[in-house]
Amino acid sequence: MKRLSDTLGVLPTYASQLDTCGVRTLLDLADVRDPEELSARSGVPLDWLQQWNSFAKQEVTALRHRRRTAIALNVVALGLLAVALSWWYARVRQLRLANAQLEVGNYLYDRREYVNSAAAYQKALGIKPDYAEAQNNLGTAFAMAAVGLLSDKRTEYLAQAIAAYNEALRLKPDFPEALNNRGSALEDIGRCDDAVQSYRNAVALKPDFAGALNNLGLALTSDNDLDQGIGYLRRAIAAKPDLAEAHSNLGFALNKRGQYPDAIAELQKAIDLKPDYPEALNNLGFALNQTGEYDKSIPVLQKAIDLRPDYYSPYRHLGDAFAAKGKLDSAITSYLRAIELKPDYPRADYNLAIALMQKGESEAASGNSTGARHYAREAIHYFGEAQRLDPTLKPPECKCLENLLGTDHRY
Numbered sequence: 001m002k003r004l005s006d007t008l009g010v011l012p013t014y015a016s017q018l019d020t021c022g023v024r025t026l027l028d029l030a031d032v033r034d035p036e037e038l039s040a041r042s043g044v045p046l047d048w049l050q051q052w053n054s055f056a057k058q059e060v061t062a063l064r065h066r067r068r069t070a071i072a073l074n075v076v077a078l079g080l081l082a083v084a085l086s087w088w089y090a091r092v093r094q095l096r097l098a099n100a101q102l103e104v105g106n107y108l109y110d111r112r113e114y115v116n117s118a119a120a121y122q123k124a125l126g127i128k129p130d131y132a133e134a135q136n137n138l139g140t141a142f143a144m145a146a147v148g149l150l151s152d153k154r155t156e157y158l159a160q161a162i163a164a165y166n167e168a169l170r171l172k173p174d175f176p177e178a179l180n181n182r183g184s185a186l187e188d189i190g191r192c193d194d195a196v197q198s199y200r201n202a203v204a205l206k207p208d209f210a211g212a213l214n215n216l217g218l219a220l221t222s223d224n225d226l227d228q229g230i231g232y233l234r235r236a237i238a239a240k241p242d243l244a245e246a247h248s249n250l251g252f253a254l255n256k257r258g259q260y261p262d263a264i265a266e267l268q269k270a271i272d273l274k275p276d277y278p279e280a281l282n283n284l285g286f287a288l289n290q291t292g293e294y295d296k297s298i299p300v301l302q303k304a305i306d307l308r309p310d311y312y313s314p315y316r317h318l319g320d321a322f323a324a325k326g327k328l329d330s331a332i333t334s335y336l337r338a339i340e341l342k343p344d345y346p347r348a349d350y351n352l353a354i355a356l357m358q359k360g361e362s363e364a365a366s367g368n369s370t371g372a373r374h375y376a377r378e379a380i381h382y383f384g385e386a387q388r389l390d391p392t393l394k395p396p397e398c399k400c401l402e403n404l405l406g407t408d409h410r411y
Contacts, residue, residue: 003015003024003025004018004019004023004024004025004026004028004029005019005024007026010052014044014048017042017043017044018038018042018044020042021038021041021042023038023042026056026059026060027056027060029052029053029056030053030056030057030059030060032049032053035049035050035053097127097128098124098125098127098128098131098134099124101120101121101123101124101127101134102120102121102124102131102133102134102137104117104120104123105117105118105119105120105121105124105134105137105138105141106137108120109137109140109141109144112144114141114142114144114145115141115145117137117141118138118141118142118145118160121134121135121137121138121141122138125138130171131171132168132169132171132172132175132178133168135164135165135167135168135171135178136164136165136168136175136177136178136181138161138164139160139161139162139163139164139165139168139178139181139182139185140161140181141161142157142158142160142161142164143157143158143161143181143184143185143188145157146158146161146188155189158185158188158189159189161181161185162182162185162186162189165178165179165181165182165185166182169182174205175205176201176202176203176205176206176209176212177202179198179199179201179202179205179212180198180199180202180209180211180212180215182198183195183196183197183198183199183202183212183215183216183219184215186198187215187219192219192222192223195219196216196219196220196223199212199215199216199219200216202216203216203232208239209239210236210237210239210240210243210246211236211243213232213233213235213236213239213246214232214233214236214243214245214246214249216232217229217230217231217232217233217234217235217236217246217249217250217253218233218249218252218253220232221233221249221252221253221256224256226253226256226257229253230250230253230254230257233246233249233250233253234250237250242273243273244269244270244271244273244274244277244280245270247266247267247269247270247273247280248266248267248270248277248279248280248283250266251263251264251265251266251267251270251280251283251284251287252283254266255283255286255287255290260287260290260291261291263283263287264284264287264288264291267280267283267284267287268284271284276307277307278304278305278307278308278311278314279304281300281301281303281304281307281314282301282304282311282313282314282317284297284300285297285298285300285301285304285314285317285318285321286317288300289317289320289321289324292324294321294324294325297317297318297321298318298321298322301314301317301318301321302314302318305318310341311341312337312338312341312342312345312348313338315334315335315337315338315341315348316334316335316338316345316347316348316351318334319331319332319333319334319335319338319348319351319352319355320351322334323351323354323355323358328355328358328359328362329359331351331355332352332355332356332359335348335349335351335352335355336352339352344389345389346385346386346387346389346390346393347386347390347393349382349383349385349386349389350382350383350386350390350393350395352382353378353379353380353381353382353383353386353395354379354396356375356376356378356379356382357375357376357379357396359375360372360373360374360375360376360379363375380395383395
């Protein structure tokens with residue numbers, strides 16, 4: 001507390017006189033119980049001492065009250081700080097535990113253990129239910145677990161994936177990655193219009209999102225909206241020039257439009273970026289067939305098959321290339337393999353029937369009537385399968401079939 005000599009309103013002579021009596025501060029003055037005795041000892045007037053003694057007591061009382069209030073406020077503040085720190089620590093610990101499970105899930109996902117990775121993401125969500133990123137990853141794990149399945153389990157996994165993406169978007173509406181991933185899952189269950197809208201929403205939030213632009217472009221291309229589809233695919237490439245999938249899908253779109261040289265250029269870019277890319281190789285093989293470059297298409301299509309032996313489409317295109325070169329036995333083998341992998345493949349049935357018909361004509365020309373009739377019957381069978389699956393496919397007229405089997409045959 002300030003000395004009396006520094007206190008406004010106290011005469012220096014009074015302060016000096018009181019100092020000789022041991023009264024040096026307002027606190028000392030407030031403690032004086034007998035002002036008369038102090039006045040007699042110090043020579044300071046009694047009335048002045050009585051006034052300042054009263055004033056000092058009031059000041060000391062106010063000071064003590066302020067101190068008690070400050071201490072109380074400090075205690076409250078410290079309590080609140082302790083609560084806040086406790087809450088913060090709990091949240092940090094919760095996030096650390098959730099992140100640890102997320103990392104486990106990511107590790108298992110990278111190992112392609114998709115069901116196990118989904119379980120790890122669910123543990124992360126059990127720790128931190130409002131973890132939008134974990135919900136998104138959970139959806140992706142379920143979506144990948146569904147790949148290659150043809151059973152009710154596939155439907156179940158995709159439904160779980162979509163539910164997880166929806167929850168991620170409820171927690172974080174401006175989450176373009178979840179919108180893009182949800183679009184892919186919706187496409188997988190045939191909800192193409194909803195998928196397109198989900199992709200559009202992702203692009204609206206993030207206009208340079210190459211993955212969403214690519215998916216949107218491919219979805220529109222698959223729906224035969226080639227102008228829009230090609231436009232979005234070009235935007236995807238502009239956003240990320242090294243995105244092999246966008247170059248491949250643009251090549252696919254250009255194939256559908258009949259721009260085969262341009263398609264070949266884009267598909268070659270995709271393969272340069274990603275050499276082991278069976279889909280791009282398949283589409284490149286198709287485009288090369290369309291330009292009559294069969295010697296180039298055959299090794300390209302064979303590489304696609306080597307990379308993915310259960311991929312039906314390159315077998316058909318390889319059959320087309322062999323048939324165009326007159327290698328009918330190889331063509332027939334390729335078409336049969338395509339149909340084995342995909343029984344509901346009318347174009348492969350139709351092209352196989354054409355090859356069988358040509359084989360029958362060749363056998364007839366060489367004098368093997370038995371072989372000619374065999375191939376003719378097989379051709380009729382596969383023409384029938386093609387028409388059953390796609391009534392727009394009509395078998396061509398063939399004198400070989402008519403000569404060997406008569407006019408009373410049905411396709």
